[in-house]
Amino acid sequence: MKETIAITIESMRGGGTQRVCSYLIEGLVNHGTGVHLITILGSDTDFFKVPAKVDRHVLWSSGPSFSLLSAIYGNMRRVLEMRRAVKKSGCTCLISFISTHNIIAVLSCVGLDVQVIISERNDPRYQRIGLVWTLLRRLVYPKAAFVTANSPQAISYLESMVPKERLRFMPNPVETFGNSSKLVSSRPFFLAVGRLNQQKAFDILIKAYARARCQSVLPPLLIIGKGPEESALKEQITRHGLKDDVTLIGEVLNVGDYYNQSLALIHPARFEGMPNVVLEAMGTGTPVVVSKSQLGILDLVYHEKNGMIFQKDDVEQLAKIIVRLSSDEAFRKNLGRQAQTSIMNRPKNDGVSDWLDIIDFATKSKSKRFQETVNS
Known part of the structure; x- marks a missing residue:
């Protein structure tokens, strides 16, 4: 039976x-x-x-x-x-x-x-x-x-x-995504993925992006997801004058295409278990940025070796990381290569x-x- x-x-x-x-x-x-x-x-x-x-x-x-x-x-x-x-x-x-x-x-x-x-x-x-x-x-x-x-x-x-x-x-x-030839944007971009709630701290990301943009010309920021904070985040984007730079694009089925074409995945969550989005992005060779309070992922992400780590809710520190990843292509690509190797070496x-x-x-x-x- x-x-x-x-x-x-x-x-x-x-x-x-x-x-x-x-x-x-x-x-x-x-x-x-x-x-x-x-x-x-x-x-x-x-x-x-x-x-x-x-x-x-x-x-x-x-x-x-x-x-x-x-x-x-x-x-x-x-x-x-x-x-x-x-x-x-x-x-x-x-x-x-x-x-x-x-x-x-x-x-x-x-x-x-x-x-x-x-x-x-x-x-x-x-x-x-x-x-x-x-x-x-x-x-x-x-x-x-x-x-x-x-x-x-x-x-x-x-x-x-x-x-x-x-x-x-x-x-x-960890879902693996092959190299994609489908363009999701005509320009390079930073990416964030997750439910739009307080835990994911996208409010901190938007503040940090606004501060970083005052210091450097930046690629746009795309945020994938839905949730209860959507209206508040849209208001924050407007308040910072970022309507042309930061876009909430809702949920997508082809998230792998976004990983493959993004400059980096930024995951500023205030706490996490083991975030799938970070593992998936690393698997595509995408550099990742995580907060220090996501203790589960810190067994896999090492600062300036295969990713970047900042203190939870630290807008200034995150802004500096965004500027650095935007301007230093060689450093960014090395982080991505090391991130992918880390996932490949992880037990299946x-x-x-x-x-x-x-x-x-x-x-x-x-x-x-x-x-x-x-x-x-």
């Missing part, structure tokens, strides 16, 4: 976590595993394509909560709806992505013969999810069969709430093999300690 796995995530909109989830779904389908996808938002919001063989369950969405009672009601209903979807799927294992959604997933499976595997794709030390959710995470995560994270730093933090033997480091798969990850191992272990382990922990 074919094994059935359920995967749950809030949506399949554009984002690094959704990209990892899409790799997993495709890999499981190709492996012959039955896959059910449980989401809050429907297919009309999808950026990543979901294979036709996948059974989709869309949960009720209450929208934003404006009171404590409505929040409690909405989340209790979500737990019950996910529980029904899990039971309907007949799955032996539920894999959940994204922090607060992970808590809902574990609670929905209490008392069911379903092993829950949590995937943390951010840095839980710095991710702000609110006091109640933070307390719930500490109480609920130990109930999962396994908790995975994509950086050693996140794993270290999670050891304070989950037994070490049930933690697994799950590195991001197809996005599914490690998951198959952990799924197999979770569903077949019959140790008394494991069962007592999951069912307590």
